[in-house]
Amino acid sequence: MNLALYHPQKGYYSGGNVGIGSEGDFFTASSLGSDFGELLAEQLAQIWEILGRPNTFTLVEMGAGQGQCAGDIIRHLQTHYLELCEVAEYIIIEQSPALIERQKAHLQQWLEAVINLQWKTWSEIEAESIVGCCFSNELIDAFPVHQVIKKDGELKEIYVAISDEKFTETIDELSTPKLKEYFEQIAIDILSSAYPNEYRTEVNLATLKWFETIANKLKQGYLLTIDYGYPAHRYYNPRRDRGTLQCYYQHRRHNNPYVNIGQQDITAHVDFTALERQGEQYGLNNIGSTQQAIFLMALGLGNRLAELSGGELNIQQTLKRRDALHQLIDPNGLGGFNVLVQSKGLNESQLQQELKGLAFPA
Known part of the structure; x- marks a missing residue:
């Protein structure tokens, strides 16, 4: 799985074959429009406030796809939270050289912007240096298992x-x-x-090293993980006797990883119980978890749906936008994804401040 996805020349991700969106192999929340990134930016802005508006606020996006989410986050922050942007550094951690090139092309307009945008490896980030938030969307499901x-x-x-x-x-x-x-x-x-x-x-043992690395680099702040999966008792249900490994090729799902080598995505669902326990093992506190639909509604997606009745868009535009928003909260699709929030180094006052995205009852 590691070779098929990450071989420098032939891997699905590293070799540049990854396709996201209607013309690719699978959808992500960011490929449906700017709403996901903009709502996530609202959560990041609140995190800055909770941390006491630090003079250096670091955002680390791990696995940034084609850069769509990063662009949406940065644009929203610069439009609505310019003070934050002036002290923020936005770091992208990306394993695939091909994806880095796509990200830089997509984010070209932001390279000279107010926010400090950089690509780094974990080894280039000092221990105990991050005050802010590390976050990922559909990353851990592609870790080799x-x-x-x-x-x-x-x-x-x-x-x-x-x-x-x-x-x-x-x-x-x-x-x-x-x-x-x-x-x-x-x-x-x-x-x-x-x-x-x-x-x-x-x-998935690869998450052990992942948590160790993040806990080592994070001084104070949050780890936000969005992905599809189950708690352990559901993941390892006796009736799920073939596991969850699956492949995506041109929007078709199947379970044979031995075909289309380097041309298809290979994934496995995430065991969120393991993420909680492994995080604790490396000093991360569990703040809370919810479903993506509830998370995004708490951050304002419901208001965006309500605004569609204002008549500013024509019927075709309204239907298209409504469909994209509903896909983000569809409980049988993206809306059913899990959102896990963990923290490190927060004081009692900070721990008592509820994140907006976790404010709705699950």
């Missing part, structure tokens, strides 16, 4: 092999004891009688 299987009462791992110049799978001992430790951490016993023989699922 291990696949494990319950086989004759034991937990085994599924490996990729090659036979007759074709990919095949083989089952063997676990590659690391961290796989067993993972299930202990989230209190799931796959070896119990509730789980059928050959129950197969995924484990």
